[in-house]
């Protein structure tokens with residue numbers, strides 16, 4: 001199969017690209033490298049896939065997609081505070097960019113598009129675990145952008161009878177996750193700071209629990225979508241179904257690294273501190289930030305188990321050890337340059 005992965009230099013896309021190539025597929029990575037890295041796609045100093053450095057918003061995408069069978073549309077700006085501080089620019093990428101990919105896929109008769117949505121669309125739901133059939137009513141900029149992307153997927157299914165699968169990722173972690181951005185995902189932040197012997201910050205009580213899933217399990221689900229007839233036009237939660245609190249995550253990482261460093265504790269509404277454009281002008285309601293900090297997530301994954309014969313296999317400690325090894329390696333490489 002000829003497969004395009006947008007955002008393929010990023011965390012999830014690069015891990016998937018490597019596995020699809022191992023399976024004998026031809027992979028084209030589309031990425032503008034606003035995040036992501038060539039290192040994520042390197043093997044013995046050479047790129048593992050064809051790389052097209054281009055934005056998903058560019059019209060040339062249609063031409064690059066010629067002959068492609070499957071498109072995994074993973075490119076996005078998924079940094080919540082950046083989506084808040086740059087709503088227009090990130091909507092251009094997360095919504096208009098997604099539409100550009102759908103349109104290119106239509107023009108090229110692509111067999112299946114897989115759209116990376118997020119558990120953020122379930123925001124404001126109070127019943128757990130979250131099911132794909134639950135109501136979706138997000139209010140964060142990022143959550144609304146992902147929901148808009150889903151709505152365009154639905155529209156393209158109805159208008160053109162296209163096959164578009166939606167994946168609602170929960171908190172994915174593991175090697176190749178970007179630990180260098182201003183607000184990295186929580187596990188990467190803890191690992192990076194504890195490796196540097198500095199104290200990470202925990203916002204709120206730290207008792208808030210989230211559904212974390214290891215990258216290898218996410219990649220195996222993504223691969224199962226190839227040729228899976230019964231996945232046609234379905235939505236799948238991609239989580240582990242298991243929840244851990246931020247304090248528990250901290251304790252496990254600290255125990256593995258044996259630092260004994262105590263975290264700095266700040267209130268939940270301070271989570272976006274330091275991101276200037278959010279605090280200037282009419283500032284975001286403290287309750288809204290605290291709600292995001294304190295949110296609980298848990299996926300019901302019975303649908304993916306039933307239809308795709310998929311099951312997450314990696315326990316938290318094994319996944320964290322792999323994440324630590326990755327970040328430790330990268331910190332060492334960066335020291336050399």
Ligand SMILES: NC(=O)c1ccc[n+]([C@@H]2O[C@H](COP(=O)([O-])OP(=O)(O)OC[C@H]3O[C@@H](n4cnc5c(N)ncnc54)[C@H](O)[C@@H]3O)[C@@H](O)[C@H]2O)c1
Pocket residue numbers: 006007008009010011012013030031032033034035036037054055056057073074075076077078093097116117118119168169170171172173177178
């Ligand atoms: N990682 C998670 O826990 C998680 C959770 C929910 C949803 N998601 C979604 O899954 C997808 C992949 O997430 P990830 O963690 O790999 O993110 P990532 O930031 O590591 O990768 C995204 C990639 O998209 C690229 N990109 C951004 N804007 C682009 C543009 N205009 N044109 C081309 N490329 C562009 C970036 O350079 C980056 O390499 C995203 O759509 C994200 O919103 C991820």
